[in-house]
Amino acid sequence: MQFPSVSEAPHAGTPRRAAPVIDLKGVTLTLKSRAGSVDILRGIDLAVPEGQSVALVGPSGSGKSSLLMVMTGLEAATSGRVVVAGEDFTTLGEDALAAIRGRSIGIVFQSFHLIPTMTAIENVALPLEFLNRADAFERAEAVLSEVGLSGRFHHVPGQLSGGEQQRVALARALVAEPKILFADEPTGNLDGETGRQIMDLIFSLHRRFGTTLVLVTHDTALAKRCERVVAMHDGRIAASIHETASA
Ligand SMILES: Nc1ncnc2c1ncn2[C@@H]1O[C@H](COP(=O)(O)OP(=O)(O)OP(=O)(O)O)[C@@H](O)[C@H]1O
Numbered sequence: 497m498q499f500p501s502v503s504e505a506p507h508a509g510t511p512r513r514a515a516p517v518i519d520l521k522g523v524t525l526t527l528k529s530r531a532g533s534v535d536i537l538r539g540i541d542l543a544v545p546e547g548q549s550v551a552l553v554g555p556s557g558s559g560k561s562s563l564l565m566v567m568t569g570l571e572a573a574t575s576g577r578v579v580v581a582g583e584d585f586t587t588l589g590e591d592a593l594a595a596i597r598g599r600s601i602g603i604v605f606q607s608f609h610l611i612p613t614m615t616a617i618e619n620v621a622l623p624l625e626f627l628n629r630a631d632a633f634e635r636a637e638a639v640l641s642e643v644g645l646s647g648r649f650h651h652v653p654g655q656l657s658g659g660e661q662q663r664v665a666l667a668r669a670l671v672a673e674p675k676i677l678f679a680d681e682p683t684g685n686l687d688g689e690t691g692r693q694i695m696d697l698i699f700s701l702h703r704r705f706g707t708t709l710v711l712v713t714h715d716t717a718l719a720k721r722c723e724r725v726v727a728m729h730d731g732r733i734a735a736s737i738h739e740t741a742s743a
Contacts, residue, residue, distance in 0.1 A: 516543035516579075517675055517708050518567060523576035525562055525731075536562045538731035540576070544724075546675070549702055549709040551719035554728030560712045563728070564680050567710065568603055569593035581675045598626050602669030602677045602707075604698075606684035608661045610653040610668075616640060617649040620667045627672060639667040643697060659690035666694065670701060676708040677701075683715075695721070 525537035537559050544550055552560045565571035566578060569585050578585040581600035585593060597603070610619050617636045624632035640649060643663040653661050662682060669677055679698060683691030695718060702709040711722060719725045720739055727735040 515546065517546040517581060518542065518544035518710070519577070519579040520567070521577040523563075523566060523573045523578060525559075525566060525571065526574045536731055537566065537573070540731075540733060542726065542733065542736075544708060544710065546708055547706045548724060549699070549722040550711065551722040551725045552710065552712045552728060553714070553716070553719050553725055554734070556714075558728040559731045560728055561680055564678055564710065564712055568601055568678055569597060598623055598672060600675045602672070602674040604662070604665050604669050604677070604679040604682045606681040608653070608658075608665045608685075610661055610664055612653050615650045615652055616645060616656065616664045616667075619653070619664055620671050623668060623672050635671055636667070639671045640664070642701075643667045657690075658686050659694060662686060662690075662694050663697070666697065666701075670705075670707070673705070674707065676710065678710045680712045681714070682711070683713075683718075 520540050520542040523537055523540040524535070526533050526535050528534075540563060552563065554560055562571065566573050567580055569578075569580070569588070573586060576586075581596060583596050583600075588596070611622070614622070617633060617640060620636035620640055621632040624635055629635070637649060640646065643666055645660060645663050645667070648656060648660060648664075651660075653664070656664065662685075666682075677698070682698065683694055686694060698709065698711075699721060701707065709722070711718070713719055723739060725735075725737045725739055726733055727737070
């Protein structure tokens with residue numbers, strides 16, 4: 497079996513549907529710290545149509561990563577409505593959220609988050625093994641080849657460069673063909689050229705498979721490659737600008 501071909505891609509060549517794949521209304525996040533409660537998100541309304549690429553920008557501490565955690569169900573909103581991939585996260589428990597992440601959401605972090613004792617192919621196959629997919633390793637091979645790592649299937653993360661590790665993380669995020677790819681500073685630990693290669697890969701996969709992309713970044717040039725730039729400030733959305741994406 498191959499990595500999904502363009503003809504298998506659900507939205508390639510067809511008009512985008514209007515229904516948002518991410519729909520946030522009045523989302524707040526308040527966390528308790530030793531110094532007391534901290535209001536981290538202060539009423540976020542955001543609707544992202546399927547297939548859109550969105551950059552989340554804003555100063556350090558403005559709440560970008562926290563918002564991403566809420567949108568992936570890794571952090572529960574304190575109040576408001578969080579509907580992602582058609583599921584109302586506010587009504588679901590941990591197991592259900594984990595199952596949705598496994599089916600519909602891919603996440604790439606700055607620091608890769610690979611399992612150090614597992615080879616590249618084992619790391620990539622893991623999400624499909626959780627879904628009891630008999631073709632887990634076959635698919636993992638196909639996706640690793642797609643990200644240019646056909647010669648590295650049996651290396652553990654410690655035997656891979658940073659850029660290679662991020663390619664493995666990207667392959668793992670995409671292997672189950674998620675509706676949405678969330679990426680939190682995915683090039684933050686990479687040199688400029690390697691970072692560019694990873695972003696080219698992310699944008700090309702986003703375009704080919706119609707995957708919705710939410711990218712947290714401090715890099716203005718990178719943000720402009722997205723169709724939309726959402727600027728955060730102090731836990732709120734300060735601006736939402738539609739760019740003519742140059743990706
Ligand atoms: N577990 C926590 N408990 C209390 N406060 C927290 C916690 N996690 C994050 N914060 C605070 O929430 C605010 C938003 O943090 P967040 O990491 O979302 O910002 P960010 O915009 O992603 O920043 P950066 O660009 O520096 O990564 C910060 O002021 C941070 O100190």
